[in-house]
Amino acid sequence: xxxxxxxxxxxxxxxxxxxxxxxxxxxxxxxxxxxxxxxxxxxxxxxxxxxxxxxxxxxxxxxxxxxxxxxxxxxxxxxxxxxxxxxxxxxxxxxxxxxxxxxxxxxxxxxxxxxxxxxxxxxxxxxxxxxxxxxxxxxxxxxxxxxxxxxxxxxxxxxxxxxxxxxxxxxxxxxxxxxxxxxxxxxxxxxxxxxxxxxxxxxxxxxxxxxxxxxxxxxxxxxxxxxxxxxxxxxxxxxxxxxxxxxxxxxxxxxxxxxxxxxxxxxxxxxxxxxxxxxxxxxxxxxxxxxxxxxxxxxxxxxxxxxxxxxxxxxxxxxxxxxxxxxxxxxxxxxxxxxxxxxxxxxxxxxxxxxxxxxxxxxxxxxxxxxxxxxxxxxxxxxxxxxxxxxxxxxxxxxxxxxxxxxxxxxxxxxxxxxxxxxxxxxxxxxxxxxxxxxxxxxxxxxxxxxx
Amino acid sequence: xxxxxxxxxxxxxxxxxxxxxxxxxxxxxxxxxxxxxxxxxxxxxxxxxxxxxxxxxxxxxxxxxxxxxxxxxxxxxxxxxxxxxxxxxxxxxxxxxxxxxxxxxxxxxxxxxxxxxxxxxxxxxxxxxxxxxxxxxxxxxxxxxxxxxxxxxxxxxxxxxxxxxxxxxxxxxxxxxxxxxxxxxxxxxxxxxxxxxxxxxxxxxxxxxxxxxxxxxxxxxxxxxxxxxxxxxxxxxxxxxxxxxxxxxxxxxxxxxxxxxxxxxxxxxxxxxxxxxxxxxxxxxxxxxxxxxxxxxxxxxxxxxxxxxxxxxxxxxxxxxxxxxxxxxxxxxxxxxxxxxxxxxxxxxxxxxxxxxxxxxxxxxxxxxxxxxxxxxxxxxxxxxxxxxxxxxxxxxxxxxxxxxxxxxxxxxxxxxxxxxxxxxxxxxxxxxxxxxxxxxxxxxxxxxxxxxxxxxxxxxxxxxxxxxxxxxxxxxxxxxxxxxxxxxxxxxxxxxxxxxxxxxxxxxxxxxxxxxxxxxxxxxxxxxxxxxxxxxxxxxxxx
Numbered sequence: 001x002x003x004x005x006x007x008x009x010x011x012x013x014x015x016x017x018x019x020x021x022x023x024x025x026x027x028x029x030x031x032x033x034x035x036x037x038x039x040x041x042x043x044x045x046x047x048x049x050x051x052x053x054x055x056x057x058x059x060x061x062x063x064x065x066x067x068x069x070x071x072x073x074x075x076x077x078x079x080x081x082x083x084x085x086x087x088x089x090x091x092x093x094x095x096x097x098x099x100x101x102x103x104x105x106x107x108x109x110x111x112x113x114x115x116x117x118x119x120x121x122x123x124x125x126x127x128x129x130x131x132x133x134x135x136x137x138x139x140x141x142x143x144x145x146x147x148x149x150x151x152x153x154x155x156x157x158x159x160x161x162x163x164x165x166x167x168x169x170x171x172x173x174x175x176x177x178x179x180x181x182x183x184x185x186x187x188x189x190x191x192x193x194x195x196x197x198x199x200x201x202x203x204x205x206x207x208x209x210x211x212x213x214x215x216x217x218x219x220x221x222x223x224x225x226x227x228x229x230x231x232x233x234x235x236x237x238x239x240x241x242x243x244x245x246x247x248x249x250x251x252x253x254x255x256x257x258x259x260x261x262x263x264x265x266x267x268x269x270x271x272x273x274x275x276x277x278x279x280x281x282x283x284x285x286x287x288x289x290x291x292x293x294x295x296x297x298x299x300x301x302x303x304x305x306x307x308x309x310x311x312x313x314x315x316x317x318x319x320x321x322x323x324x325x326x327x328x329x330x331x332x333x334x335x336x337x338x339x340x341x342x343x344x345x346x347x348x349x350x351x352x353x354x355x356x357x358x359x360x361x362x363x364x365x366x367x368x369x370x371x372x373x374x375x376x377x378x379x380x381x382x383x384x385x386x387x388x389x390x391x392x393x394x395x396x397x398x399x400x401x402x403x404x405x406x407x408x409x410x411x412x413x414x415x416x417x418x419x420x421x422x423x424x425x426x427x428x429x430x431x432x433x434x435x436x437x438x439x440x441x442x443x444x445x446x447x448x449x450x451x452x
Numbered sequence: 453x454x455x456x457x458x459x460x461x462x463x464x465x466x467x468x469x470x471x472x473x474x475x476x477x478x479x480x481x482x483x484x485x486x487x488x489x490x491x492x493x494x495x496x497x498x499x500x501x502x503x504x505x506x507x508x509x510x511x512x513x514x515x516x517x518x519x520x521x522x523x524x525x526x527x528x529x530x531x532x533x534x535x536x537x538x539x540x541x542x543x544x545x546x547x548x549x550x551x552x553x554x555x556x557x558x559x560x561x562x563x564x565x566x567x568x569x570x571x572x573x574x575x576x577x578x579x580x581x582x583x584x585x586x587x588x589x590x591x592x593x594x595x596x597x598x599x600x601x602x603x604x605x606x607x608x609x610x611x612x613x614x615x616x617x618x619x620x621x622x623x624x625x626x627x628x629x630x631x632x633x634x635x636x637x638x639x640x641x642x643x644x645x646x647x648x649x650x651x652x653x654x655x656x657x658x659x660x661x662x663x664x665x666x667x668x669x670x671x672x673x674x675x676x677x678x679x680x681x682x683x684x685x686x687x688x689x690x691x692x693x694x695x696x697x698x699x700x701x702x703x704x705x706x707x708x709x710x711x712x713x714x715x716x717x718x719x720x721x722x723x724x725x726x727x728x729x730x731x732x733x734x735x736x737x738x739x740x741x742x743x744x745x746x747x748x749x750x751x752x753x754x755x756x757x758x759x760x761x762x763x764x765x766x767x768x769x770x771x772x773x774x775x776x777x778x779x780x781x782x783x784x785x786x787x788x789x790x791x792x793x794x795x796x797x798x799x800x801x802x803x804x805x806x807x808x809x810x811x812x813x814x815x816x817x818x819x820x821x822x823x824x825x826x827x828x829x830x831x832x833x834x835x836x837x838x839x840x841x842x843x844x845x846x847x848x849x850x851x852x853x854x855x856x857x858x859x860x861x862x863x864x865x866x867x868x869x870x871x872x873x874x875x876x877x878x879x880x881x882x883x884x885x886x887x888x889x890x891x892x893x894x895x896x897x898x899x900x901x902x903x904x905x906x907x908x909x910x911x912x913x914x915x916x917x918x919x920x921x922x923x924x925x926x927x928x929x930x931x932x933x934x935x936x937x938x939x940x941x942x943x944x945x946x947x948x949x950x951x952x953x954x955x956x957x958x959x960x961x962x963x964x965x966x967x968x969x970x971x972x973x974x975x976x977x978x979x980x981x982x983x984x985x986x987x988x989x990x991x992x993x994x995x996x
Contacts (some may be wrong), residue, residue, distance in 0.1 A: 269707030394772040
């Protein structure tokens with residue numbers, strides 16, 4: 001009986017999220033694993049690659065994206081808090097290919113879909129695969145396709161995120177976020193396949209062409225499907241607006257395991273059953289937060305306690321409320337509480353969809369009151385994708401990073417903790433705290449940056 | 453630090469006192485309970501299966517007459533399941549089971565090197581590291597060969613890391629090496645490793661530090677978490693720590709020279725503790741001034757020489773502290789051997805131990821007239837290299853508790869074995885690599901002894917290891933040019949092989965996989981009841 005009620009609640013939640021997604025033209029979603037892994041895998045199979053070869057191409061392509069400690073890059077770090085040019089250069093090469101390299105003004109860094117910078121990376125990978133090396137260069141080829149594919153999602157001039165009202169200044173010569181004409185920089189709209197079907201088709205066609213150029217593996221010829229046949233399947237892929245719809249497309253096209261869609265920014269949809277994707281590298285156990293050098297112990301302790309409470313206790317109990325800064329009425333800011341509840345939703349796509357609606361209509365009380373909509377993690381480490389400091393020095397792998405921020409106008413100390421949630425792998429979250437006179441640290445706001 | 457050193461030397465000297473006691477062992481299975489470390493000869497296997505081919509002379513010996521007539525091989529409680537000779541093997545190998553359940557074997561082969569060019573060798577057809585699918589252990593299949601820079605000759609550096617599914621090697625070409633490190637992803641499909649990086653480290657292009665001496669590969673090994681790969685730069689006389697957090701961008705983050713470590717000898721192999729905060733680097737010494745170290749200290753019982761191992765604090769590397777440094781905790785001289793090869797930390801019943809393996813005997817590296825062997829015999833010291841087991845209860849003062857001495861190593865048998873090896877140089881009856889079945893619950897130790905084959909020991913009592921199985925493959929008539937045995941000019945028609953690679957226990961299938969240089973891949977099966985023991989458990993990571 002209890003299980004039946006729970007199922008009913010899940011069903012209502014899924015329906016609500018699905019309707020919200022359909023009603024929201026600017027819903028955040030993604031040119032994420034659905035493209036970089038799923039579509040790439042499918043295209044490679046159509047191009048005649050053996051299943052294992054196709055998977056090697058797709059896996060390496062996908063692993064360049066957020067969610068893997070190895071390749072994680074957030075403009076919040078490399079352009080703002082750490083200002084690390086090599087990190088920006090990596091991010092540009094992987095996601096915003098342009099003739100002009102960072103550091104440089106964004107006006108000089110247009111991303112041309114299928115342009116020379118993107119194609120040259122593919123060309124280099126293809127050359128390195130010659131000479132009998134094709135069998136073990138599939139991954140490198142897959143990584144080169146990532147940049148090519150993102151050149152459609154990020155076509156135009158990158159935008160510069162603006163967190164100055166939170167006291168975070170960024171170096172515009174290093175920063176890059178989705179072009180403004182493709183959606184809000186903090187959203188994932190630029191990568192929403194259903195919004196850009198023509199771009200998706202062109203991206204897929206170019207990807208396919210490059211796949212056909214790949215040298216024979218072990219001398220074996222490949223039998224590729226005609227492009228026209230491949231093309232005909234694409235509109236349904238592009239048009240899918242939920243994980244359920246995407247999953248249905250993949251299953252119908254011969255890819256039965258669609259768990260790679262877990263974590264993408266599309267809402268779940270009516271039939272999606274959330275499972276963790278096994279294709280991700282095993283997540284390393286991070287070192288204790290105190291291993292971050294140069295950060296005050298009491299600040300790290302505060303963030304550890306807050307984040308542990310927030311992520312490892314039932315969200316509806318809100319045990320973390322005392323850690324939030326109180327407003328004049330001595331209650332935490334309702335919007336901040338809603339934000340913190342929203343980021344905890346297992347279906348992050350639904351939260352993003354609701355967030356993009358007008359404020360009054362955007363939040364769903366039922367969504368935030370449904371315990372089945374949240375995962376309660378066993379530990380802080382279990383709830384996050386560990387991250388590293390971007391900089392010239394090696395960094396321990398940590399569950400979150402702490403950076404000092406300039407003091408508030410009343411000279412109160414301020415800081416920000418960056419973390420990536422397992423359920424929102426395409427975003428970096430910044431939890432800002434302030435230490436007021438004669439008081440302890442308190443959470444004052446939450447910001448996020450859409451990663452790649 | 454000074455007090456640590458004093459303690460370490462004191463401990464070593466006490467060991468040397470034992471080592472200098474001289475022999476009295478009969479070399480048979482009956483070992484008095486109070487026998488000294490220096491007198492302890494590992495008891496022979498008590499019994500073999502009826503269809504085995506037991507050794508006919510001393511334990512480990514392939515007598516001269518057999519070499520002359522054509523050595524047909526010995527085995528006891530280890531049976532050949534399959535073999536893939538290929539073009540031969542060189543110094544290192546590794547086994548990995550991927551997420552799909554496929555098991556693969558990789559081994560080093562000799563690269564092109566002017567100094568190690570044997571005109572009589574056949575041409576190479578498939579250079580590099582062969583990728584061999586041993587999912588069906590009875591039918592190994594070479595799928596491809598890895599030919600990126602370091603894989604053309606990884607020398608002794610080829611390793612896999614289970615935690616992250618990485619295959620790595622440094623460029624050890626010809627033993628002299630280069631600064632490159634190669635990394636492959638083998639997680640998803642071990643039969644098709646995918647190149648992640650093949651780049652020089654420590655030269656200013658990797659984003660890491662630039663050490664005083666540019667890295668030159670030769671040996672290497674992972675930290676258990678797979679986030680650090682350490683290079684033992686034999687010819688650059690420095691140990692290096694390479695950060696693998698981003699495996700497509702390995703970068704050098706710390707280095708420590710032998711001079712920093714206080715010895716003028718050479719780096720070689722290494723191992724890292726389970727938590728990554730300790731490394732056990734060796735000092736390949738006692739091989740003579742021509743080879744860059746002291747003369748073997750045979751004539752002076754008070755001399756410690758410069759062969760042995762270091763206990764190193766690698767906490768700063770493991771924790772990725774800015775400007776991470778490695779710090780020496782202890783120096784442990786090993787006088788009863790030379791050319792230290794590598795180490796493995798392990799636990800037995802929760803107690804910490806470490807095995808250090810040499811590749812030179814007490815008289816140094818062997819020459820064709822066996823001068824060093826004879827000198828060691830005359831000094832009452834072990835003539836051939838072997839493994840030494842230390843009690844690590846106090847890491848500052850490791851205590852020698854046993855040595856893996858075969859009958860061939862016993863001083864009283866010198867006269868019986870020297871005729872077998874005259875005209876041969878370097879290794880002959882010595883050890884090279886060992887592996888434990890499970891570092892966290894070790895019950896068995898397998899070692900490659902060049903001319904004596906693969907040998908497995910019960911180490912449930914590490915102070916009294918007992919042999920439980922061996923497999924010494926038959927002579928190969930036509931070895932390939934990937935074999936170091938051939939390229940070193942040491943292959944003799946009818947003579948035994950050089951077995952020199954790491955070994956991997958396969959708990960689920962009761963197998964042992966390794967490579968001997970002429971014979972190539974050997975998949976061996978333990979006889980019923982030989983291993984695992986009731987106390988054995990499956991390892992969660994590679995043996996060393």
